[in-house]
Amino acid sequence: MKPQVLSKMGRRTTEPPISWLMHAALSRPKLISLAAGFTDNTALPVAEARTALNQVLRSPKTGQPALQYGITAGDLALRKLTAAHLRKLDFQAVVSSSFSSSSLVLELKSRTRTRTKDEDEKIYSPERLLITSGSQQLLYLTAEALCNEGDSVLVEDPTYFVFLGILQSRGLRARAVRLERDGLDLAHLERVLQSLKRSGELRRVKLFYLVSYFQNPTGVTTSFGKKCGLLKLLKKFERAAGHPIYLLEDAAYRGLRFAGNDVPSALAVPGAAERVIYAGTFSKPFATGVRVGYGILPKPLFTAMKHIKGNHDFGTSNLLQHLVARALASGIYGRHVARLQKRYAQKARVMKLAIKKHFPSAVEWWEPEGGLYFWARLPRGLATGMKSKVFSTALKNDVLYVPGELCYADDPARRKPNHEMRISFGSASEKDIREGIKRLGNVLRKLLK
Ligand SMILES: Cc1ncc(COP(=O)(O)O)c(C=O)c1O
Known part of the structure; x- marks a missing residue:
């Protein structure tokens, strides 16, 4: 042989x-x-990036840290700015939202509005925010940290084909859940989960991958009501699975809304943040060549993924992180x-x-x-x-x-x-x-x- x-x-x-x-x-x-x-x-943003970079390299005091290696989790200033940015986005989305008037959603909306500052600080905390080399790395790290060869991942049908490439490469199987104009077909998801439970495969399901805003490829945005329903269903099947089933929310296109109101992320679903992995990026809304992404992660996953990232690259390009931090802090980004x-x-x-x-x-x-x-x-x-x-x-x-x-x-x-x-x-x-x-x-x- x-x-x-x-x-x-x-x-x-x-x-x-x-x-x-x-x-x-x-x-x-x-x-x-x-x-x-x-x-x-x-x-x-050529001129804007030049301005931000000039600010970073203006003096040895600001320039030297940017040109040096950083830490694996990412630059603390950028993590703080990113966490605050996301918290503000979700808060505004909840307050201004016109989402469905079902009693469940109205109740969640009022609970989200009254969530305390402490609760919010825990959810949108720089301590659980990992900066990655594009959100693509976050997707890959999630699969690495959670899934063994032969495990199954739930995905939308259709979904982002590069994520399917990760599954193929890592020897993972996909179970597809139908998509409707306002997001997942929850009744179909329940049937898929039931059938996985019956066949014993549910024990090998750790993750649902959802591209929640202007999905690649269909352009569909998942409503907040459907995010609530999805998390509820995953929770319901956890006992049979024997472990948590996480929702990986890929929000790569969130910044590119040009009609309608923003939808709160799954992190805003009360009581659910410990099951949500939120993947965001500065690629699409700022510069694809910069490739700075991030994830807000449940604490045990944050630690595992930070360790794995340590082996990948022990930190995303520090200069690019400083560039994005300047752009955010100065208003250039907005x-x-x-x-x-x-x-x-x-x-x-x-x-x-x-x-x-x-x-x-x-x-x-x-x-x-x-x-x-x-x-x-x-x-x-x-x-x-x-x-x-x-x-x-x-x-x-x-x-x-x-x-x-x-x-x-x-x-x-x-x-x-x-x-x-x-x-x-x-x-x-x-x-x-x-x-x-x-x-x-x-x-x-x-x-x-
Ligand atoms: C749905 C989706 N997620 C993630 C990414 C990765 O983006 P980046 O790694 O540049 O953040 C892309 C890029 O096209 C995408 O379409």
């Missing part, structure tokens, strides 16, 4: 399908990519996010008008209130995958989208839907959005005849 050099993980880990899409976008200059999850190049929201509102409007004008009426599409993505569903039978006629014809016409099937986990309980697409208004110019949607619309019209 040939000796194996690579570890099991080294052999198992496949190239992410998105690599091919990225390569196609970069190697064909005429191609209009509505596939990339990149943010808008022209909106990147002003930039406000500008960005207007920019994406405009681009989303352009995409919506183009879709209305060019897509055949048989195509159903979902409009987001923020983030970077529209989601379109073709009539069943018209596949959109990389080997499909739709995809190859679109490519021939120099327009690219993300095939929906890449975002569905391998779950034996259902067949993967293959007739959807993610279309992004993030990186393309307004002119390219109009032209790209027109080309895509022409392809769909032709193939739907």
Whole structure:
């Protein structure tokens, strides 16, 4: 037998399908990519980052600590600023929210409003906030700290395909829970949990992964009522599982809201914070190249993940952390996010008008209130995958989208839907959005005849 050099993980880990899409976008200059999850190049805060960096490097007193190694958990000033920022976001979201008037939610809302300063300080504490190299590292660390090979993770159906890559690479299984326009289908979640309990697999479920704001890929935002229901259900099944079942709330796009009211995070659900892992990032709302993310973690997880991060990199780039801290403290960050929201509102409007004008009426599409993505569903039978006629014809016409099937986990309980697409208004110019949607619309019209 040939000796194996690579570890099991080294052999198992496949190239992410998105690599091919990225390569196609970069190697064909005429191609209009509505596939990339990149943010808008022209909106990147070059002058603002220069100002913040100048402030950091103004004197040896401020510059030297930034150019030195830091500590594994992250710069304390940034952790304090981030915790305060998140606490304020959640407080404002609870106070100004217009969420569902069900009695459960109203009760939770009043309990959240009256939560004491002490309780809040415990939840949004810099002591349980870990700075990571992008929120991607937080997602990876969570899987590493909680899951063994062969364990199962509950995910939305569809979900962020890079997270599916983590599961594949680490030998984890996924169980998918249906998604509705306002978030998870809770009745389906209960059925999935029941079936896992019956089969004995619940003992191997530690985690639900939820992309809660303007989800990648569908643009769906999970309502606060559904977050409450989700946490309640997970709690209900803990006894059968024999251990806590955590909610990993990935809020990567939260800052990019351009319509409607902010929704409180799962940390704001009274009594639930010990089961919530909140993953946030400064990538999307500030600069994707900076890649500073963070997690608010239950204390036992904070300790374990900090130790594991110590082995990964013993700390995220200190200079970049100082840059973000300056941007937050000086107001540069807040002003930039406000500008960005207007920019994406405009681009989303352009995409919506183009879709209305060019897509055949048989195509159903979902409009987001923020983030970077529209989601379109073709009539069943018209596949959109990389080997499909739709995809190859679109490519021939120099327009690219993300095939929906890449975002569905391998779950034996259902067949993967293959007739959807993610279309992004993030990186393309307004002119390219109009032209790209027109080309895509022409392809769909032709193939739907
Ligand atoms: C849903 C989701 N989560 C997390 C990330 C990772 O972002 P970052 O590591 O830059 O914070 C992305 C990036 O596209 C994403 O779409």
